[in-house]
Amino acid sequence: MFLPQSPRWQRAVIVALLIVPLLVIILLSFPVWLSWPWLKQDRRTDVLNLVEKVTDALKAFVAESKDKDDDHEDATK
Numbered sequence: 001m002f003l004p005q006s007p008r009w010q011r012a013v014i015v016a017l018l019i020v021p022l023l024v025i026i027l028l029s030f031p032v033w034l035s036w037p038w039l040k041q042d043r044r045t046d047v048l049n050l051v052e053k054v055t056d057a058l059k060a061f062v063a064e065s066k067d068k069d070d071d072h073e074d075a076t077k
Contacts, residue, residue: 025054 032039032047039047 022058 029047029050036044036047
């Protein structure tokens, strides 16, 4: 998967560093989710648009990462 020739601890650190931005986004958006019932409709739409953009960015990042892994595996064969 990630860097097959690397030691296990390095792979764990890389995965942790990839997860940190997602955790930051979730933690910073927590107050918005708590106040969700009192938000106006236009604010709810803005929040949902932001969530959609973040989701699209994460999907693109994961797809790009998988493509690089596949290319690396093909090169090593």
